[in-house]
Amino acid sequence: MSKNPFRYFKTSPEIIQLAVLMYVRFPLSLRNVEDMLHERGIDVCHESVRLWVDRFGPLFAGKIRSKRASYMRQTPQWALSD
Secondary structure (H helix, E strand, O other): OOOOOOOOOOOOHHHHHHHHHHHHHOOOOHHHHHHHHHHOOOOOOHHHHHHHHHHHHHHHHHHHHHHHHHHHHHOOOOOOOO
């Protein structure tokens, strides 16, 4: 049984995932992510975003890699013509 990695955080996992995605995917600073979340009604500190990126970034990257690998295993490989 795996433990919930979000168990000690008051913020919902969806908001944490959105903040990490915004920081990693787009060329934004931590303060820009904080401002964009504030515009959407989510009040977080840029230091919280930094903590989330450091803690959950590798976790989310591993999930993406495993999904991508399982998808690549399902697709047919290039066949060599004789």
